[in-house]
Amino acid sequence: MASWIGLDDLVDNPTSRVAISLCLDASGSMSGAPIQELNSGVAAFYQAINQDEIAKYSAEISIVTFGPVQKETDFQTVATQSRPPVLHATGDTPLGEAVKLSLDLLDERKQAYKDNGIDYYQPWLVLMTDGQPTGSAPVLDAQVARVQQLAADRKLVVFPIGIGASADMTTLNRFSAPRPAFKLQGLNFQSFFSWLSASVSRVSQSTPGDGVPIDVDGIKSWSDFKF
Amino acid sequence: MTMTVPEAQRFAHVARIGAPGAVLALRGEVPGEQAARGARVNATVAADDGTMQRQIIVAEKLAEGGEGAVFTTNVSGYVAKIYKRDKITSDRLAKLRTMISKPIRYAGICFPEAILFNSSNEFIGYLMPQAKGVELSKSVFMPMLLPTKFPRWTRKDTIRLCLTILDKIRYLNDRRVILGDINAANILVVSPTEVYFVDCDSYQIEGYPCSVGTANFTPPEVSGKDFKTFLRTQEMENFAIATLLFMIMMPGKPPYSAVGGSSPAENIRTGVFAYEGKDDVVPPGKWGFIWNHMTYKVREAFAETFKKGGSHFTPPRRYSTTEWAELFNGYLSSADNMLRNDPMAMDIFPTRRKMKQCKYEGCTNKFIPTEENLYIFCDLHIRRPRAQATAQTGAYASAGGARSYGSSVKQAVRCKNPVCGKTFTPTRGRAEYCDDCWRQVGCKQCGYMAAKWMHDERGGYCQHHAYLAKTTPSVTKPPTASKVTSQPAKSNVPWGAIFGWGFGILIAILIISAIASAGR
Numbered sequence: 204m205a206s207w208i209g210l211d212d213l214v215d216n217p218t219s220r221v222a223i224s225l226c227l228d229a230s231g232s233m234s235g236a237p238i239q240e241l242n243s244g245v246a247a248f249y250q251a252i253n254q255d256e257i258a259k260y261s262a263e264i265s266i267v268t269f270g271p272v273q274k275e276t277d278f279q280t281v282a283t284q285s286r287p288p289v290l291h292a293t294g295d296t297p298l299g300e301a302v303k304l305s306l307d308l309l310d311e312r313k314q315a316y317k318d319n320g321i322d323y324y325q326p327w328l329v330l331m332t333d334g335q336p337t338g339s340a341p342v343l344d345a346q347v348a349r350v351q352q353l354a355a356d357r358k359l360v361v362f363p364i365g366i367g368a369s370a371d372m373t374t375l376n377r378f379s380a381p382r383p384a385f386k387l388q389g390l391n392f393q394s395f396f397s398w399l400s401a402s403v404s405r406v407s408q409s410t411p412g413d414g415v416p417i418d419v420d421g422i423k424s425w426s427d428f429k430f
Numbered sequence: 431m432t433m434t435v436p437e438a439q440r441f442a443h444v445a446r447i448g449a450p451g452a453v454l455a456l457r458g459e460v461p462g463e464q465a466a467r468g469a470r471v472n473a474t475v476a477a478d479d480g481t482m483q484r485q486i487i488v489a490e491k492l493a494e495g496g497e498g499a500v501f502t503t504n505v506s507g508y509v510a511k512i513y514k515r516d517k518i519t520s521d522r523l524a525k526l527r528t529m530i531s532k533p534i535r536y537a538g539i540c541f542p543e544a545i546l547f548n549s550s551n552e553f554i555g556y557l558m559p560q561a562k563g564v565e566l567s568k569s570v571f572m573p574m575l576l577p578t579k580f581p582r583w584t585r586k587d588t589i590r591l592c593l594t595i596l597d598k599i600r601y602l603n604d605r606r607v608i609l610g611d612i613n614a615a616n617i618l619v620v621s622p623t624e625v626y627f628v629d630c631d632s633y634q635i636e637g638y639p640c641s642v643g644t645a646n647f648t649p650p651e652v653s654g655k656d657f658k659t660f661l662r663t664q665e666m667e668n669f670a671i672a673t674l675l676f677m678i679m680m681p682g683k684p685p686y687s688a689v690g691g692s693s694p695a696e697n698i699r700t701g702v703f704a705y706e707g708k709d710d711v712v713p714p715g716k717w718g719f720i721w722n723h724m725t726y727k728v729r730e731a732f733a734e735t736f737k738k739g740g741s742h743f744t745p746p747r748r749y750s751t752t753e754w755a756e757l758f759n760g761y762l763s764s765a766d767n768m769l770r771n772d773p774m775a776m777d778i779f780p781t782r783r784k785m786k787q788c789k790y791e792g793c794t795n796k797f798i799p800t801e802e803n804l805y806i807f808c809d810l811h812i813r814r815p816r817a818q819a820t821a822q823t824g825a826y827a828s829a830g831g832a833r834s835y836g837s838s839v840k841q842a843v844r845c846k847n848p849v850c851g852k853t854f855t856p857t858r859g860r861a862e863y864c865d866d867c868w869r870q871v872g873c874k875q876c877g878y879m880a881a882k883w884m885h886d887e888r889g890g891y892c893q894h895h896a897y898l899a900k901t902t903p904s905v906t907k908p909p910t911a912s913k914v915t916s917q918p919a920k921s922n923v924p925w926g927a928i929f930g931w932g933f934g935i936l937i938a939i940l941i942i943s944a945i946a947s948a949g950r
Contacts, residue, residue: 320694
């Protein structure tokens, strides 16, 4: 069977995809407990997706980190890549540049879906940071506008999440406007990613184009946010 | 139509859509509203089938969905669906009253049979036959899961599955029930002949529309329309049926999501269908092989239905369930003949093109069409690359290519089975593999008989055991004693299905158990 599935997942796997871009702060300030918790949260996310027989062929995850803006992994199903890369904390917080890379990769992937005739759900962007953006302001502004446009066109679901007391919630709020951004309870990455995997499983069983059924109540498990 | 259904058993023909209803405010309880999955509720409700009322017990919560939850009951073989508060509406009640007014009773159709009321005598749900099996969307429609859910299936089984589903849809359509939202999540499969239709309360009857649907199953004439705002026609249903059949035969691949296309909805509107009915036009890649192995008639029917300008593209010309059933019955009855022509004919996931008969005049050899033989001639009648040519002379090579060979030229060729590799003199019908490789041999594990070269493609196993050998290390690996036999079968042909394996194994099991019980 393995050989029929082959390497070309885009050709052989007709399952409708949900692309999830994790754009994660791995700057120096995240070192120690935060990056460890983040790593174990992401690992648990992969594991939970892998246990769902549909989501594992449907969810495609890409991870971009900043410190130096880096593509840790391009979009792949968990069936193809079952473990996430280990993230290391170093460098500044070029938030705008990282979001740009995430969105560019997302655009590429959507084009690949179209070229191969694969249905896809509204993609997700999860943006996590614990500090102030240090990159270029015009780049950041451009990305905020891009994200807002995509969200308004219902072409993207955005989850901006602040970690800790010094997270720049003002900037994050711009990404989720008119709704305020989320704030993680302490370092509760585990609860967030378990909520995210449950949401992804739910999406992967719905119908493309139907809109994303978000479990609002579940958000309380990892954020104090009120709708 | 071969059989007419008495008018009394059919729903009325209604041209106008009914007015939308309103949420009914309840004074009483909704049983199991807060219960978790698996929790016991044990609430007493009244079940009304239109002629009589009786008390039944709603026992345990089985599953929860967007509209409500399903519970076991004390009525054997029946389950209860109880709606969420905000889904309990006046139009739902009126629709269910109409639904239970006709006797829709057919194996595998979980149609509402009684309406359920709480202790305040308020409408809360309905009673229906219990379903079994795994959703099409989580089995047949996922090529990666299909071999794990139904490891012994061959194409005969997917054809039979199509026929079973067609039979149920025809039963419903004959009674003026339109399924509307034909959907792989609402069809549960136990076996090719045991299938359950669920979520039947969404079906369209009389003036009550089916208010949901998905892009792939929506015909061009209503593309983009809100499903709540119109009644579907039989013609629209026929489009969805064609899509469903296509997606069963091409596991999970929608007809309009072809390589290079735009969105499915856009391709449906423009009628851009990437597959051709003709034998020689094979779409690239593995989906092309699957398509290529179907019978010409079925391929043609799909192409004429889905391609703009096709003879069955316009809504009134779309095939009916009866016509599709005829086509698939024809496919099933030619299956054995197809297997004689090509042992891979009944693989669900074939790994190469269908074998063809050589086009050289008078030649009856069958061969696997490839780029090398120009998809036209068998090895005997095509000029092989110089390096491989054995008894070839310069005169042959230069005298106008392929057709310069006479059928009388019988030089020795190399057997195509990489495990064999012997040279042999081709004879009628034996162009590619030597007589030895056409010998019937048994699967190493279960003894199922097939041509030796086919078994060799799978490392000596039948389809089922080749799959098991790949996934479970406990199945013994082929012996690696001699250098010739240790050469592995080509890695791109590991496990495809041949012959009616499942069937063969089943018969074997039956015989064995019959012998065992006779001995007792």
